[in-house]
Amino acid sequence: MTTAPSRSWKHAVVTGGAGFVGSHLCAALLDAGTAVTCVDDFSTGRPENIAPLLEQPRFTLLQANVAEGLRVKRPPDLVLHFASPASPADYLRLPLHTMETGSLGTRNALDLAHCARARFVLASTSEVYGDPQQNPQDERYWGNVNPVGPRSVYDEAKRFGEALTTAHAETHGTDTCIVRLFNTYGPRMRGHDGRAVPTFVRQALAGEPLTVTGDGRQTRSLCYVDDTVRGVLAAAAHGMRGPVNIGNPTEITMFDLARLVVELAGSPSEIRFIERPVDDPAVRCPDITLARDKLGWDPQVRAEEGLRRTIAWFREDGTDG
Ligand code: NAD
Numbered sequence: 001m002t003t004a005p006s007r008s009w010k011h012a013v014v015t016g017g018a019g020f021v022g023s024h025l026c027a028a029l030l031d032a033g034t035a036v037t038c039v040d041d042f043s044t045g046r047p048e049n050i051a052p053l054l055e056q057p058r059f060t061l062l063q064a065n066v067a068e069g070l071r072v073k074r075p076p077d078l079v080l081h082f083a084s085p086a087s088p089a090d091y092l093r094l095p096l097h098t099m100e101t102g103s104l105g106t107r108n109a110l111d112l113a114h115c116a117r118a119r120f121v122l123a124s125t126s127e128v129y130g131d132p133q134q135n136p137q138d139e140r141y142w143g144n145v146n147p148v149g150p151r152s153v154y155d156e157a158k159r160f161g162e163a164l165t166t167a168h169a170e171t172h173g174t175d176t177c178i179v180r181l182f183n184t185y186g187p188r189m190r191g192h193d194g195r196a197v198p199t200f201v202r203q204a205l206a207g208e209p210l211t212v213t214g215d216g217r218q219t220r221s222l223c224y225v226d227d228t229v230r231g232v233l234a235a236a237a238h239g240m241r242g243p244v245n246i247g248n249p250t251e252i253t254m255f256d257l258a259r260l261v262v263e264l265a266g267s268p269s270e271i272r273f274i275e276r277p278v279d280d281p282a283v284r285c286p287d288i289t290l291a292r293d294k295l296g297w298d299p300q301v302r303a304e305e306g307l308r309r310t311i312a313w314f315r316e317d318g319t320d321g
Contacts, residue, residue: 182247
């Protein structure tokens with residue numbers, strides 16, 4: 001088996017560092033001895049996510065909208081561009097902000113990386129595959145996205161971000177990498193962000209019915225956040241340009257996920273079926289051959305274990321956000 005590449009960074013800028021995935025990335029980088037500047041406008045992130053990090057001398061918080069400019073005090077050698085509303089509830093509430101963050105924000109983050117001669121990593125998404133006509137999806141699949149559907153503000157912003165990243169690398173020689181993250185879950189998700197895992201966990205802990213959309217047979221593949229963070233940092237350390245899928249290929253139907261959450265939470269909740277959102281993909285599963293071969297990366301946390309940790313966090317710290 002290949003060993004996941006690692007590299008030590010002196011100073012990383014993490015846009016969206018106060019969000020769910022971003023805050024776990026900041027913590028992992030600090031643990032590895034990297035100084036971190038987190039740039040966040042708190043449009044969907046939360047101060048609580050980074051509160052423990054503020055005590056660390058190597059951690060700096062910069063409250064700013066990356067779409068309006070990106071200036072940091074000291075040049076980074078790594079820029080992780082993770083700023084963007086990510087849950088459907090958020091990007092439907094913030095459509096223009098989402099598009100500006102994916103376009104102007106990505107441009108500003110790329111310019112910063114280029115000027116500093118830093119490695120740049122774009123957090124893209126499995127949503128670039130839209131409602132896929134091929135399952136599982138490998139990186140060569142171009143996707144099936146409705147450009148004027150309600151989800152397009154997110155999907156097309158990310159597709160544009162990928163094109164911009166590629167153009168920047170071609171034009172300026174910027175050292176770029178595109179990671180396509182599939183559904184990630186874990187502690188620090190917001191109970192009301194509309195994504196399946198936090199919604200089910202919140203409902204199960206409150207003893208409310210778990211609301212499964214459609215007939216519940218649509219599948220998702222869920223990756224525990226620690227695995228996602230490891231994959232992102234392995235892609236950063238490797239010289240690859242990507243795109244590379246980072247996700248857990250174990251598919252689960254929404255109905256089975258709901259049943260599992262009820263069981264693990266020891267909840268009396270029943271399962272209720274509600275209307276399925278427009279353009280909701282029927283299947284979503286990564287082909288991770290590239291990540292396995294090039295990065296020696298494989299997800300390690302099984303759904304039962306990841307959900308147990310997530311449920312425990314929601315019991316202790318989960319807010320109603
Ligand atoms: P999140 O909403 O928890 O985090 C996003 C963070 O970006 C928030 O802290 C928010 O305040 C910040 N932000 C948004 N717009 C900004 C702007 N213009 N300027 C500065 N900060 C801004 O979402 P997340 O789930 O942590 O997702 C993080 C990244 O990973 C996103 O780019 C998302 O598209 C990508 N991603 C996430 C998943 C997932 O399952 N969580 C899957 C695929 C891709």
